[in-house]
Amino acid sequence: MSDQNAELDAALERVVEAARAHLAAVKAAAGRIDDDDVWQAYVDLNNASFAYDEKLLDAFGEVTPWDVESIDPDEADQRFLAGEAGADGGAGDAYPQVISVRQRRDYRVPSVSALLRVAENARKNAVPEDEEVGPVESVGEAVLELLQAGDGSLASLDVPELEPLDGLLTVTEVEAPLDLEAFDDADGSGPFAPAEGDQLVGRLDEHPFLPDEEDDHAGHNH
Incomplete structure (x- = not known):
């Protein structure tokens, strides 16, 4: 039993040493x-x-609370190197594409004056108290x-103050990420227009669930 105890002590010491080495590596990496x-x-x-x-x-x-399985060091190295290649977009990445998510949602404005008041309050809260705030003059603004x-x-x-209407969301595979410098500031459609080679993956249609509809459903027995 003494030999077994000695082996246990040595195994525990290796855990402590490995934990210290892991902590040192984490500190040296500094979040890398x-x-x-x-x-x-x-x-x-x-x-x-x-x-x-x-x-x-x-x-x-007896067992410890550490629920771990043995890791083959050689296999672990291969997985790590494959992950590095994928992160760099190299040959290890079988799918080096960019995904574009585009969304549109429309709203009805029940009261323009109420919406303007809410927006003016938001503007006031965003600037220092001693700074003068101009009025919000349009629905779009x-x-x-x-x-x-x-x-x-x-x-x-x-x-x-905004009543949601239908909307949609699309997911598209694109060959290049969005280049904001390629579009004029007044161009509201160009950045959303599909380019040659883009492939639509799917579209999600959004339908608002309004309180009135909830009341209607509550009044029916199914």
């Missing part, structure tokens, strides 16, 4: 993605933990103000 030293240290720590767990089970029928206040998210338009 797919760092080779971090990956190697991870594999070493995983395998040291697995070996200790197995020896503990054999000796005393009001919607743009709300979008800017919400960092461009369509969720910022989920307000009572």
Whole structure:
């Protein structure tokens, strides 16, 4: 039993050493993605933990809370190198394309004056109190103000002053990413127009579910 205990102590020491080496590699990488030293240290720590767990089970029928499986170091190296090639868009990446997601959603404006007030409040909240704020003068300007206040998210338009209508979303495989410099600032259609070689993957149609419709459904027994 003494030899078995000595083996357990040695296995535990290897876990501690591997954990320290892993921490040192993580610190040295400083957040760098797919760092080779971090990956190697991870594999070493995983395998040291697995070996200790197995020896503990054999000796005393006990286990640790570490639910790990042994990793073949050679196979791990191959996976890491394949991942690096894919991240660089090289030969290891079998699908080096760009995906374009395009969305349109229309809205009805029940009250223009109410929408302008909401947009003016959003504008006031976005500037210092001592700075003079100009009025919002149009529906389009009001919607743009709300979008800017919400960092461009369509969720910022989920307000009572805008009634959502139908919309759609498309996913397209494109050969090149969007080049904003290629379009004039006043060009609102060019950036959304399909280019030669683009391939539409799919389209999702959006239909609003309004409170009135919810009341109608509630009044029917199915």
